[in-house]
Amino acid sequence: MNETSISEQTPAEPGDIDGPLGVGDRLSLGVAARLSRYLQVLIQARKMGRETISSQELAEYTHINSTQIRRDLSGFGKFGKRGVGYRVDSLVTEIRKILHTSGQHNIALFGAGHLGQAIASSDIFADHGFRIVAIFDVDPDAVGQKHGGVPVRALSDLEAVVREDEVVVGVLAVPASAAQAVADQLVEAGVKIIFNYSEQLLQVPPEVTVHTSSPAVDLLYALYFYLA
Amino acid sequence: MNETSISEQTPAEPGDIDGPLGVGDRLSLGVAARLSRYLQVLIQARKMGRETISSQELAEYTHINSTQIRRDLSGFGKFGKRGVGYRVDSLVTEIRKILHTSGQHNIALFGAGHLGQAIASSDIFADHGFRIVAIFDVDPDAVGQKHGGVPVRALSDLEAVVREDEVVVGVLAVPASAAQAVADQLVEAGVKIIFNYSEQLLQVPPEVTVHTSSPAVDLLYALYFYLA
């Protein structure tokens, strides 16, 4: 569901048959997506002071069946305690290990307007190990200001920032009319993941992944089940 | 897929066996989610002046297999032309019919901060038939200002606005600490769909659907396939 998937091809891997996944095996698209969702809920639950959580509670927040959650997790180890549930803290650690996303990952934000400022000053990315290392804007008056402690820079600095700070993700909070040009520069600089908050349909080479935010799509979907 | 689904139960309907769907049959979660995605791309393609689009192009933008797209669509009629593709305009109309979302739907926005202002002044909801009829904020200084032509009101007006303007969706662009209280008031006022931009895990009755925006989750997921 709503899921925005990454690629329509899941290349069949050699040792990718059945049974528990070995190290180096690639997760299926579905499993990776669901693990990411569990992580989101777990991190918020931890913030709220929860120590343990059951598969049933995870199911309520993620809208994923509780049997599937236990099944997904048990494929990687026995993380839970019968009669108790899962320890929030250790499950966060385990899932991060599985997803190879335990470290810090640097992102560059484009656009210092309302949306850009909202993103820069929120915890949504920071909570998941993403650090905004630079904000870019075309407006010379915006350059030099700080949002969430990060200074706004001119677009001409893009290539240097990507190289020096090892930026792996570009987040586009620019008008639709400017999005393709920024995407082109990101591709040029070697960034492989673009998160697009604009409505623009972006053209990128096949090795680059674009995720377009689409709140209205999610609403349409919810609305269907409300109306039907 | 990483979609955010609506409910883990798809109640089996009487005439819900096989073959083409009759009127009144409920779409499966997956089909409804995918149709919504097609719609997003189609509407943007139309904005860009495209007249026709092939299942292959839709596949590139949605990351959904082109065979599945043709299959999904052909279940409802022969909308395409062999050798040509689908007419963008008529496909938009057809999908809206299927999803029962041809009309206007009113939404109320909570929070007139950076994020609220960004949402109010963008087309993302308007393009899909959602109209923001009111913006609410607790800050008395914000009340009375206008964003995207819509005035900011006090929370005390909530119940009247929901009733008079037939609000079906509440969009939460408030701090996490305020989200649950607003959600409670929305539930009280009878709103059944809540779109949550905060990180707060919301507690709502079972008949209410919460969709929580989670850009970091989508990034984690993309990052996994980049790192693996």
Add this chain to the structure above:
DNA sequence: TAGATTGTTAATCGATTAACAATC
């Protein structure tokens, strides 16, 4: 112990894909 919840099996259903005839 009693209650709760995991881990796991087995059975079913829907998604995915390749392939290709039909036809624009």
Add this chain to the structure above:
DNA sequence: TAGATTGTTAATCGATTAACAATC
């Protein structure tokens, strides 16, 4: 006609679910 792309079939794979023993 030649090229492109739909509509559809058939085969496979993964998701979903109920059920329940194991065990905290």
